[in-house]
Amino acid sequence: MVAMIASACINWVAATIKMISLTSSPSYHDATMHHRFQVSSRAVDGGFGKVGPSEGGDQTARSEVSTAPLNPLGRRTCCRGGAKRRGGDEMKIEEVQSASKKQRIAxxxxxKGLGLDANGNAIPLSAGFVGQGSAREAAGIVVDMIRQKKMAGRALLLAGPPSTGKTALALGISQDLGSKVPFCPMVGSEVYSSEVKKTEVLMENFRRAIGLRIKETKEVYEGEVTELSPEESENSTGGYGKSISHIIIGLKTVKGTKQLKLDPxxxxxxxxxKVAVGDVIYIEANSGAVKRVGRCDAFATEFDLEAEEYxxxxxxxxxxxxEIVQDVTLHDLDAANAHPQGGQDILSLMGQMMKPRKTEITDKLRQEINKVVNRYIDEGIAELVxxxxxxxxxxxxDIECFSYLNRALESSISPIVIFATNRGICNVRGTDMTSPHGIPVDLLDRLVIIRTETYGPTEMIQILAIRAQVEEIDIDEDSLAYLGEMGQQASLRHAIQLLSPASIVAKTNGRDKICKADLEEVTSLYLDAKSSARLLQEQQERYIT
Incomplete structure (x- = not known):
């Protein structure tokens, strides 16, 4: 029995060695490759050929074969026929949708700006603005005064009926000023808080609207990281641990490279x-501060989906x-000094973990910061914006806030203040006094007032066409005219709000373009404010009063 088993093992080993020697010979590979990729003469002439047994078995597949050259493995580099999987299903190739973030439509x-030409005249249809020529020209003069720093401590009032573009005018001013000039928007009702005083909220926003541009010349090492290797050494205190003695880092620019030995x-x-090889960084020579600018654009094609900034x-x-230029606001300096980083004791850690309560910043701290800012301005280090x-x-x-604004506008450090209101003659909040626009007369005397006019039918149609283009909605001329009539009867805001529902109704009905019937259906579903008020008067006995 043992002899039979030994004989069988010897025969199996001999057969295995013979098979290995056979498969390793070049003639075997040539014969196998010729058998697998044998194509008939009809296939070379452009017809259909029968491909020999595939890797999956003895099944044959018929496909249209082009006369393209063979690659080193004998396979053709291109094929006019549909590609087939092993199971016989067609191979699907899908495009990857772009993952870029779309801007939210507000x-x-x-x-995009005030839409003025080089002489300061309003272009009828420019930068998203339609009409309001005199108001835009007046705002353009204000922008020039702000750039020349001749408007500080002054106030401006935008007054007009609802839906006449007062907020759009203020945003146009901010767009023309650019991102380097601080622009702090707020609503009058934001001042009411249970934690801080109304005047404190106003002062915080005042300081947010005052910028400080600090310029400083520093020696820096800047470039793309080509090498990053920390060097370890034995721990001087003994034991098995090791400590980092220094870091070797290589930086590369267009002109050359340097290898630096940095402090641990x-x-x-x-x-x-989170610096890695391939990042662009700069290191300040004096302080040792490290700033990662972004990823080098040579690695932009490394990944399809990437959140890096190249x-x-x-x-x-x-x-x-x-020359390092830092743009901060006075409120940033106030907050940094009012809430410094705590220590490492248990009380400081618990205080940082607990939800902090909003506290007021004292006038004494603001005065100290003003002294430092004035010293920087005198030394030429900083510039007030x-x-x-x-x-x-x-x-x-209310009347308390207006009294505080009177004093704040007269201070040495104050921004340009722009007010906006749609009220006529009404009571000043907190008093029984009646005043234009709900503002006390003593503050009105300090204001320069810009009036906005109501839009006409043609201007409303142009605004609606711009909004449809921004929201990527296709609409015909008759529908725009119908929406313009709706804007005249109700309001421009109501007409703009009907665009998206009408687009959904049109797609439901199998159309890509909005027609008048879609708008009529949407109008029957949604009421405007005036229609709702009229129905309330007619059916007031059905409602609880």
Missing amino acids: THTHI TIYDALIKE VPIPKGEVHKKK PGVLFIDEVHML
């Missing part, structure tokens, strides 16, 4: 910024003197 997304304290900053490789030398504080619905403020 009420004033279409406003910078290693924590590198970890905090930047070009820096120009010039690795070691350079760079008066911004814009926009208070919408200013009639919601």
Whole structure:
């Protein structure tokens, strides 16, 4: 029995060795490749050919074969016929949708500026604005005064009926000023809080609207990280642990490369910024601060979906003197000094974990910060940038807030204040006194008033066409004219709000373009404010009063 088993094992080993030697020979591979990829003469001439046994078995597949050249494996590089999977299903190729973030469409997304020419004259249809020529020209003069820093401490009032573009005018001013000039919008009702005083909320927004541009010349090392290797050494205190003695980092720019030996304290900053090879960083020579600018654009095609910000490789030398410009607001300085980072004791940690209660910033702290700011301005280190504080619905403020605004506008550090209201002659909140726009007369004397006019039918149709284009809605001319009539009867806001429902109704009915019938159906479903008020008067006995 044992002899039979030994003989069988010897025969199996001999057969295996023979098979290995046979398959390793070039003639075997040539014969196998020729058998697998044998194509008939009809296939070469452009007809259909029968492909030999595939890797999956003896099944044959018929496909249209082109006369394209064979690759080194004998397979053709292109095929006019549909590609087939092993199971016989067609292979599907789908495009990957872009993951770029779309801008959210808001009420004033279409406003890109005031729409003025080089001479300050209003272009009839420009930057998203339609009409309001005199108001836009007056706002353009205000923008020029703000740029020349001659408007600080002054106030402006935008007055007009509802839906006449007062908020759009203020946003147009902010767009023309640019992102470097602080623009702080707020609503009059924001001042009422159970935690802080009304005047404190006003002062916070005042300081948010005042910018400080700090310029400082620093020696920096800037470039793309080509090497990042921490060097370890034996722990001086003994034991088995090791400590980092220094970090070797390589930086590359367009002009050259440098290898730096950094202090081990910078290693924590590198970890905090999540610096890796291929990132563009700069290191301040004096303080050792590390700033990660972004990922080098040479790696932009590394991944399809990436949330990184890609930047070009820096120009010039690795070691350079760079002017660092920081734009902060006075409120940022107030908040940083009022809430400093706590210690490491248990009470400080518990206080940071608990929900902080909003506290007021004292006048003493603000005065100290003003002294430091004035010293920086005198030394030429910093530059004061008066911004814009926009208070919408200013009639919601009470007499105490108006009294505080009188004093705040006269202070040495104050921004440009723009008020907006749609009220006529009404009571000043908190008093029985009647005044134009709900603002006390003593504050009205300090204001320059810009009036906005009601839009006509043609202007409403143009605004509706712009909104339809922004919201990517297709609508015909008759529907725009019908919407313009709705805007005249009800309001422009109501007409704009009917665009999206009408688009959904049109798609439900199998159309890509909105027609008049879709708008009539939507109008029958949704009431405007005037129609609702008329129904309330007719059926007031059915409602609880």
